Amino acid sequence: xxxxxxxxxxxxxxxxxxxxxxxxxxxxxxxxxxxxxxxxxxxxxxxxxxxxxxxxxxxxxxxxxxxxxxxxxxxxxxxxxxxxxxxxxxxxxxxxxxxxxxxxxxxxxxxxxxxxxxxxxxxxxxxxxxxxxxxxxxxxxxxxxxxxxxxxxxxxxxxxxxxxxxxxxxxxxxxxxxxxxxxxxxxxxxxxxxxxxxxxxxxxxxxxxxxxxxxxxxxxxxxxxxxxxxxxxxxxxxxxxxxxxxxxxxxxxxxxxxxxxxxxxxxxxxxxxxxxxxxxxxxxxxxxxxxxxxxxxxxxxxxxxxxxxxxxxxxxxxxxxxxxxxxxxxxxxxxxxxxxxxxxxxxxxxxxxxxxxxxxxxxxxxxxxxxxxxxxxxxxxxxxxxxxxxxxxxxxxxxxxxxxxxxxxxxxxxxxxxxxxxxxxxxxxxxxxxxxxxxxxxxxxxxxxxxxxxxxxxxxxxxxxxxxxxxxxxxxxxxxxxxxxxxxxxxxxxxxxxxxxxxxxxxxxxxxxxxxxxxxxxxxxxxxxxxxxxxxxxxxxxxxxxxxxxxxxxxxxxxxxxxxxxxxxxxxxxxxxxxxxxxxxxxxxxxxxxxxxxxxxxxxxxxxxxxxxxxxxxxxxxxxxxxxxxxxxxxxxxxxxxxxxxxxxxxxxxxxxxxxxxxxxxxxxxxxxxxxxxxxxxxxxxxxxxxxxxxxxxxxxxxxxxxxxxxxxxxxxxxxxxxxxxxxxx
Numbered sequence: 001x002x003x004x005x006x007x008x009x010x011x012x013x014x015x016x017x018x019x020x021x022x023x024x025x026x027x028x029x030x031x032x033x034x035x036x037x038x039x040x041x042x043x044x045x046x047x048x049x050x051x052x053x054x055x056x057x058x059x060x061x062x063x064x065x066x067x068x069x070x071x072x073x074x075x076x077x078x079x080x081x082x083x084x085x086x087x088x089x090x091x092x093x094x095x096x097x098x099x100x101x102x103x104x105x106x107x108x109x110x111x112x113x114x115x116x117x118x119x120x121x122x123x124x125x126x127x128x129x130x131x132x133x134x135x136x137x138x139x140x141x142x143x144x145x146x147x148x149x150x151x152x153x154x155x156x157x158x159x160x161x162x163x164x165x166x167x168x169x170x171x172x173x174x175x176x177x178x179x180x181x182x183x184x185x186x187x188x189x190x191x192x193x194x195x196x197x198x199x200x201x202x203x204x205x206x207x208x209x210x211x212x213x214x215x216x217x218x219x220x221x222x223x224x225x226x227x228x229x230x231x232x233x234x235x236x237x238x239x240x241x242x243x244x245x246x247x248x249x250x251x252x253x254x255x256x257x258x259x260x261x262x263x264x265x266x267x268x269x270x271x272x273x274x275x276x277x278x279x280x281x282x283x284x285x286x287x288x289x290x291x292x293x294x295x296x297x298x299x300x301x302x303x304x305x306x307x308x309x310x311x312x313x314x315x316x317x318x319x320x321x322x323x324x325x326x327x328x329x330x331x332x333x334x335x336x337x338x339x340x341x342x343x344x345x346x347x348x349x350x351x352x353x354x355x356x357x358x359x360x361x362x363x364x365x366x367x368x369x370x371x372x373x374x375x376x377x378x379x380x381x382x383x384x385x386x387x388x389x390x391x392x393x394x395x396x397x398x399x400x401x402x403x404x405x406x407x408x409x410x411x412x413x414x415x416x417x418x419x420x421x422x423x424x425x426x427x428x429x430x431x432x433x434x435x436x437x438x439x440x441x442x443x444x445x446x447x448x449x450x451x452x453x454x455x456x457x458x459x460x461x462x463x464x465x466x467x468x469x470x471x472x473x474x475x476x477x478x479x480x481x482x483x484x485x486x487x488x489x490x491x492x493x494x495x496x497x498x499x500x501x502x503x504x505x506x507x508x509x510x511x512x513x514x515x516x517x518x519x520x521x522x523x524x525x526x527x528x529x530x531x532x533x534x535x536x537x538x539x540x541x542x543x544x545x546x547x548x549x550x551x552x553x554x555x556x557x558x559x560x561x562x563x564x565x566x567x568x569x570x571x572x573x574x575x576x577x578x579x580x581x582x583x584x585x586x587x588x589x590x591x592x593x594x595x596x597x598x599x600x601x602x603x604x605x606x607x608x609x610x611x612x613x614x615x616x617x618x619x620x621x622x623x624x625x626x627x628x629x630x631x632x633x634x635x636x637x638x639x640x641x642x643x644x645x646x647x648x649x650x651x652x653x654x655x656x657x658x659x660x661x662x663x664x665x666x667x668x669x670x671x672x673x674x675x676x677x678x679x680x681x682x683x684x685x686x687x688x689x690x691x692x693x694x695x696x697x698x699x700x701x702x703x704x705x706x707x708x709x710x711x712x713x714x715x716x717x718x719x720x721x722x723x724x725x726x727x728x729x730x
Contacts, residue, residue, distance in 0.1 A: 020063045020204030026050040026187065028221030029075040035082055037167045039133060039158035046084055049075035050221075052202045054191050059199040060510045060542060061501060062207060066200040068163075070111070070191045074219070078226050081170045085111040085129070087191060088163040094195050096578055097131035097159055098617040099652045102681065103147055105130040107581060107612070109193055111166055114140060114216070116186030117177035118276075118349060120390040121213040123319055124186060125151075125175050131164035133157030134655050139319040142211055142394065143326040148315040150684035151175055152729065172225055176276040176349060179225035186216030194575055197544035210425035210457035211394050230272040233728045234685045236285070238264045240721040245703055245714075255703050257715060268313055268685075277348030280316045284341055317347025320356035321386050324396055324419040325429050327453045327466055331400050331415055333480035337382055338364035356386035365406050375407035382478055394427065395420035402478040411437045411477040425458035437475045447471030449484075462515070464492040472524055486529040488521030494536075513538040517550065527557035534569075544575035556592060558599050565590025565601050581612035591630050593639040602630040602639055622648040642668035656682045670700040672713065685727035693719045 029049040036042070054070035056063055069088040076082060087109070089095055096108045108130040116124040126145060128136040133155040138147035151174035157166035177185070189202040203217040243259040268282040314334040321332050337343075343360035359382065366378040381404070388398035400415040412435070419429035431451040438444045453466040472485035494515020499506045514537045521529035536550030548571040555564045567589025574582040584607070591604030607627040614620050626644040631637065646664035653659070662675045677691040695717040702716070 020056065020206070022215075023052070023203050023217055025184070025218035025220055026052060026074060028081075028219065029073075030077070031075045031082065034077065034080070034169070035075075035084070035167060037154045037156050037169050039156040039165050039167055041084065041086060041165055041167075046073045046075065049073035049082070049084070052189055054189055054200045054202050056201045056204050057198060058201045058205040060197060060540075062498070063204045064501065066191075067196065067198060068191075068193060068200070070200055072111075072189045072202065076221065076225065078224055079172055079228070081172060083113055083127075083166075083168045083170065085166045085191070086163070087111060087131070087165070089193075092159065092162060094578065095131055095159060095164060096194055097157075097164065098614060098620070099132065099655060100130070100134050100620070101650075101652060101655065101658055101679070102134065102150070102684075103136045104620075105134050105136050107194060107575065107614075109164070110136075110191065112188070112190040112192065113168075114186075114188035114190070115219065116213060116216055117175060118352075119178070119184055119186055120352060121186065121211070121216070121393045122354075122388075122390045122396060124188075124213060124216070125149075127151075127153075127168065127170065129155055129157060129166045129168065131157050131159055131166065132655070133166050133168070140213075141319070141322065142213060143322075146319055146322070148318060150315075152683050152727070172275070173228060173230040173272065176278070177225070178276065179222040181223050183222040183225075185219040185222065186213065187219040188212070188216050194544060195578065197542065197575070207459035208425060210427070210455070211421070214393055214421075214424075226275075228272075229274075230270075231730045232268075232270040232685070233730075234268040234270070234725055235728075236266040236268070236723070236725040238262075238266075238721060238723045240264075240719060243715075243718040245716050247703060255701070257718070270316060274348070277350070278317060278346070280313065280343075280345040280347075282313050282340075282343045285311075285313045285343060313343055313345070316345060317356060320347045320354050320388070321358070321384070323400075323431075324388070324398055324417050325453060325455075327455075327464075328417060328429070328431050328451060329415075329433060329449060329476070329479065329481060331402055331413055331433070331476055331479040332358075332384055332386075333478065336478055336480075337362045337380075339367070341379070352390045354386075354388040354390075356384070358382070358384040378407055380404055380406035384478060391420075393421060402476065404477045407440065408442070409438055409440055411435070411475055413476045413479070426454065426456040428454045433474075433476070435473075435475050437473070437477075445473040445475070447473035447475075449474050459498075460495050462492075462494050462496060462513075464490075466490045483529075486521050486523055488519055488529065490519045492517045508542050510540040510542060513540070523557055527560070528555045528562050529557050531555045544573070546573045547571070552589075554590075558592065558594060559596045561599060563592055563599060563601055565592065567591065567604065579614050582610070584609040593630055600639075601633060603633050604631075605629045618652050620650045620652070622646075624648075640668065642666070656680055665698075669702075670698045671716075672696045672698055683727065685725055687723065687725050689721070689723040691719075691721050693717070693721075 027050055031048050035045045052072045054072060055066050057066045068090060071086045073084040098108055110128050110130055113127040114124045124140045126138050126140045135155055136147065137149060137151050138145050139149045153168060153170040153174055155166065155168035157164060191200045203215060205212065205215050209215055240262050241259060243257045245255050246258045248254045248256055264284060266284040268285055270278060270280045272278050323330065337360050340360045340362045346357040348355060362380040362382060365380045366376055369376045383403040385401040388396050390396045397418040402413045404411045413433060415431060415433040417431040419427055421427045433449040436444065436446045449470045451466065451468050456463040467489050469487045470484045474484045492515060494513055496511050496513045498511045499509050517534040517536055519532050521531055523529045533553045534550045536548065539547045550569050552569060553566045555562060567587050569587050571585040587604065587606040589604065590601055593600045593602050609625045611623040624646040629641040630639040632639060644664060644666050648662050650658055650660040658679050660677045664673045673695050675691065675693040677689060680688040696713040696715055698713055701714050
């Protein structure tokens, strides 16, 4: 094999069509010596590796010939999986390859490895690389891709005169797996070309099969694979100077900034008991959130807002605790564990059984009480246990248990759940939950929740049906739920009309998808809870441009009344340009002002606009605008008007060094936030951060309740911090 920069592209394979057969299995090859991971395909370096051609276009074409040639090579020794991609391109100047931090490569050209290391079609590890070899990894299920999972491995890529090359070496100790005589893994190899919205594949993917995992190819040659036992020891130290405004007790109407200096050391250890079973322990863990939450509209919200987990300890083995369906109730939301001082977690897989155990002690509840409270200073103890067993293909059964004890209060949750596949495109599932809660007075309340669902995701017909019941006394204090005390049925039914390939219309339109999304929901007394009827249509254009429109008719029960209204919704997504991305949505029409004394129907305008701008391969500018306004339909006056403007700018000097600034303003809170962060992240869990955060109020003092223009910017909180962690791996 010669240097890829000088090699001419062989012809792209011919179309394989809608009745394509699976590609034959690959067997991991053996190399004469470990390859140098430098993004150069040197002469003879990959001789002996298994070779695959990614010649099938699965999007937007239906198993047609790929527009660009891509080849891949796989090999292994006892401890490492080696991987190389050679991606040719007829227009190399159009390749998107930016210097980004780890995981932030979704807008680039990409090559992807998916491996189902237990061959059970439940989940797969996904390793993704941009043309510079920058990594993105995660755990793929049919419901979601969890990109919070990180592995340690080496990769390098480079642009060449007719495309790009990527090489990677992934130690087997980086993930869990099953190996030995006769073992096999599921395998997908893919390439993504964003300017064409094109995905190419080694394996054909049929649209009438509602599962990507079921259509994986086969990888053999795993007899001699060995990971050994891995110990990761991660000491962490966080130093901070926190200043927060507080009232002066001896001086009414006056306030000051109170400054507290803190130095928090912590230690986390992760030990691989077997290749598929991991024990993680932590003492005084670092749970400082370097990555800020994306702002959300919080004015006039009837239900709780959900924020994703970002803290490292809780992300270890997180896929084990995931529900079997995105429609299932979320029984573990680790952000309810606010300020733990220790934690222990065991996760892994034993045959077809996935198991997880989490125990953590949270000091936050006791510190939030007054000093005279008998529970002041006490910790809440969380215990979570999870079991899943796979059977057949894409089918599983599972159980979940959570328990939270604080003082003399407790909350326990027990759940059973199943999901099984019916035919090529459909699956059904059921979840049954029992909760029991004891309050401070010793009163006990118990209740039930159930979820029954059906999903068919085929070439043409796409149907999702569900029935949910949540009792009024349902309580899952370790989980997340927006509301309780309802019984609802939901239906999402539509048919996709694919534009015939090769026609004039197909040059700009891929498909049209009309569908109906409707929900019927009642409270225990028979009052409507949240009911809607939304006829909708989705247009998917070529080059990654799409539009969605629906007209929503709503009826809600609130404060003992049923309120009816309707509004229009428009959503757009555009990724066709190399330097600019646009996404957004708008709702206009009727809306409810949630005043428990006098709820009213008003005229609403909700608008979200996201603009991404990358003028070069190192600078990334993101602008987010959120607006929510509700007017009195009779008088034209405003019930409320909240606007949030956020700018996030990142200069990525190298894949490991970056400087990031975030500036936002909330008109409703009259609040201005600013932050600056320098980050050095050479690999997962080895980091150095240096940052500053500021929170100011504009012409308003929320502590003293004063709203006066002459106040100017009032300092509410300021933080300087530094964080250092290092992963010692043995």
